[in-house]
Amino acid sequence: MSKRILVVDDEPNVRLSYRVTLETEGLAVREADCAARALDRLAGEHFDLAILDMRMPEMDGLDLLAEMRKRGFKTPAVIITAYGDIPHAVRAMQLGAIDFLQKPLTPEALRNLVAEILSRHVVEGDPNHSPNTSRKVNVMPDILCTVATVGFFALMIVFMWACEKI
Numbered sequence: 001m002s003k004r005i006l007v008v009d010d011e012p013n014v015r016l017s018y019r020v021t022l023e024t025e026g027l028a029v030r031e032a033d034c035a036a037r038a039l040d041r042l043a044g045e046h047f048d049l050a051i052l053d054m055r056m057p058e059m060d061g062l063d064l065l066a067e068m069r070k071r072g073f074k075t076p077a078v079i080i081t082a083y084g085d086i087p088h089a090v091r092a093m094q095l096g097a098i099d100f101l102q103k104p105l106t107p108e109a110l111r112n113l114v115a116e117i118l119s120r121h122v123v124e125g126d127p128n129h130s131p132n133t134s135r136k137v138n139v140m141p142d143i144l145c146t147v148a149t150v151g152f153f154a155l156m157i158v159f160m161w162a163c164e165k166i
Contacts, residue, residue: 005030008032009052010055079101
């Protein structure tokens with residue numbers, strides 16, 4: 001069974017680009033042009049990953065992610081934006097986003113990001129999910145991989161997290 005991806009962006013060309021890129025990898029992609037449609041799709045279908053645009057009319061990606069969590073959707077989510085800053089990146093992580101990336105995202109970067117996330121996350125409700133499934137314990141390679149994938153924002157988030165632990 002194909003993994004299912006929800007792409008939420010108000011720009012049709014961005015949705016098309018992401019859909020074509022991910023479908024060539026054998027993934028099933030559904031689109032939503034706004035937060036309300038995304039929430040409707042999430043209520044009716046299972047998704048293995050949601051890719052959320054940061055700036056959209058009516059409700060931005062962070063508010064959409066907060067609403068997803070409020071409604072109990074545990075779908076892993078990534079925020080993608082052309083207007084990234086540290087406070088938004090921190091809030092995205094606090095809301096449970098897996099990543100906060102800056103546009104433009106190349107097809108190769110999108111493929112790598114999605115492959116990495118899908119290889120690591122199991123969504124509750126998935127028939128293959130076991131309560132005994134454990135996450136990888138070796139943290140340093142994960143941090144290095146995230147920094148390499150995300151760049152500046154991930155580095156800052158890891159740095160801020162480390163500072164809080166001191």
